[in-house]
Amino acid sequence: MDETVVLCTVVAKKDVNPGQPFVPLSVHYQEKTYAVGKIPGGFFKREGRPTEKETLTSRLIDRPIRPLFPKGFMNEVQVICTVLSTDRNHDPDIAAMLGTSAALSISGVPFNGPIGAARVGFNAEQGYFLNPTVEELTTSELDMVVAGTENAVLMVESEAQELLEDEMLGAVLFGHQEMQVAVNAIKELVAEAGKPRWEWQAPAENVALKTAMADAFEAKVGEAYRITDKMARQDALAALKDEAVEQVVAAEGQEAEGKFSKDDVKGAFAALEKRVVRSRVVKGEPRIDGRDNVTVRPLAIEVGVLPKTHGSAIFTRGETQAIAVATLGTLRDSQLIESLEGERKDRFMLHYNFPPYSVGEAGFMGGPKRREIGHGRLARRGIQAMLPSEDVFPYTIRVVSEITEFKRL
Amino acid sequence: MASVCGSSLALMDAGVPLKAPVAGIAMGLVKDEDGYAVLTDILGDEDHLGDMDFKVAGSEEGVTALQMDIKIEGINEEIMETALQQAHDARIGILAQMNAVISQSRTDVSENAPSMATIKIDPDKIRDVIGKGGATIRKICEDTGASIDLDDDGTVRIYAEDKAAAKKAIDTVLAITAEAEIGKLYKGKVVRIADFGAFVNIMPGTDGMVHISQIVQERVNNVRDFLNEGDDVIVKVLDIDNRNRVKLSIKEITEEEKAAFAAAEEDVAS
Helix, strand or coil, X not given: CCCCEEEEEEEECCXXXXXXXXXXXXXXXXXXXXXXXXXXXXCCCCCCCCCHHHHHHHHXXXXXXXXXXXXXXXXXEEEEEEEEECCCCCCCXXXXXXHHHHHHHHHCCCCCCCCEEEEEEEECCCEEEECCCHHHHCCCCEEEEEEECCCCEEEEEEEEEEECHHHHHHHHHHHHHHCHHHHHHHHHHHHHHCCCCCCCCCCCCCHHHHHHHXXXXXXXXXXXXXXXXXXXXXXXXXXXXXXXXXXXXXXXXXXXXXXXXXXXXXXXXXXXXXXXXXXXXXXXCCCCCCCCCCCCCCEEEEECCCCCCCEEEEEEECCEEEEEEEEEECHHHCEEEEECCEEEEXXXXXXXXXXXXXXXXXXXXXXXXXXXXXXXHXXXXXXXXXXXXXXXXXXXXXXXXXXXXXXXX | CHHHHHXXXXXXXXXXXXXXXXXXXXXXXXXXXXXXEEEECCCCCHHHHCCEEEEEEECCCCEEEXXXXXXXXXXXXXXXXXXXXXXXXXXXXXXXXXXXXCCCCCCXXXXXXXXXXXXXXXXXXXXXXXXXXXXXXXXXXXXXCCEEEECXXXXXXXXXXXXXXXXXXXXHHHHHXXXXXXXXXXXXXXXXXXXXXXXXXXXXXXXXXXXXXXXXXXCCCCHHHCCCCCCEEEEEEEEECXXXXXXXXXXXXXXXXXXXXXXHHHHHHC
């Protein structure tokens, strides 16, 4: 795109690591400073660990392509995007997404793409506009990235200045429509240069096991999901699962032949759980914790809870709780952000921490993970438009949100 | 999304004048042959079961952030519209509950917060504030614990640990940049004695000279008979010449002026 060049590569393993429960997809987006003719700062003069921007863009690429690998495809896939040249006025993320889509589509790897991607801007005078430059974004009330296939929108990531739901939806549809140019171009490329498709068959569903499980446990699982207390429900489900493993594996007596291994049964049980919960939801039955579809869990809100801090709040929604702490600093405390577009000062920081104890685990404590960076950025987007300008409130602002409790199920 | 609500509350608690409070909500959607259902405020793992999950943050007026992940085809405009509307209703409900606790940003920032002030000075005075090799500005910073940024247009930004320190720094800068006014009385300190008169410091960075003929009505043979280094004196500004040299006088001060000055001093003190 213009003077932006991004190298997007895809490698997929031919064989599968057995026992992997999830899609082993990893996406790495990296920006090289030579892309803008700069030598990196610091002692080593090399690009170091991923910047926040790189991490976020990696997620942005990952999110729309992940659901497009067929169910049951468990081969390891790695996508690496390298920004080789950029004109500073365009964020290379859209180019990287399109490049990834093209690379995956011609690779022959089972992939239900291609996807297109577009950035959408909006303001009252111009309406929606496509792929705004960094400069144009300053007058835009919206910064939205949309990705999707020919038929469906798959991902939206956006930040707006108090736009209406309709305006947001309009932007999603506009983006989806405009990206079809790219989708078609990639299709043409595949026709011309696509490698032969992998001969891959989704593993056959173990119908016997599924039926066996459904017959024996569907009703019981349904019952268990009527228990609204989290702990009691989890205990009940765990007990059922053990029972299932014991019964089905033993009853069939074919474990030795590997027909119904323990993992298979556990997998089938999880699938059953999912089916039960989904069908209850669509039928309009109460949810896992007894709520109806439109009710927010009970809230508990307190402010000014920490005496020495500049501002604090505890926000509790059901069994999810965040302690948020605001700290004011002078403009000298602002963060210097080095990016390909140049250096800038950022006077707002929002840091999100999701420690292992919040989900009752003893885990590794390290630097912020991708997920934490992503959640922090989303929260930041939510707040950003409401911040006073520097003229009105010349402080650097840092908010830290500590998640103390988080409800998984 | 609890972080959005919590952050908005904490910022208001900190006295940050947010344009409006913001709340966030996580939503889910399940769709099968029989229809679809939109779920408000999904639990962490309900989104693994669902076909679409989206998170919306916004104020009462509108959306500030929207994130969506869709796993299936067939989520059409109508479904999205319904989903967004349901998220909107939930958000408004949460905002109402947040407003019940704190509806407006506190008017003052915390006592513990660093204080910051911006004042405007005559750009020609910037070098006086900086001083020789930065000596003056360094001294202010050391004395008050504040840090000071100067812009070429005369904008002075003062950052300090707390309000008192900021005020002290502001006063000092203002004193340095204040212009001596002709005819006005100042309390000064004698800094140097010469044969022809005494140099009196009347403001930080501004010295004036009391000529030997301006000390008392009588003729003075030796300045030291009347003034010595370190003496506090009240002086009147007679003139400021084009090289910014300040001419001072002690003898020109009338009794009335002296009384008025003393009264004004007392006012300030009380």
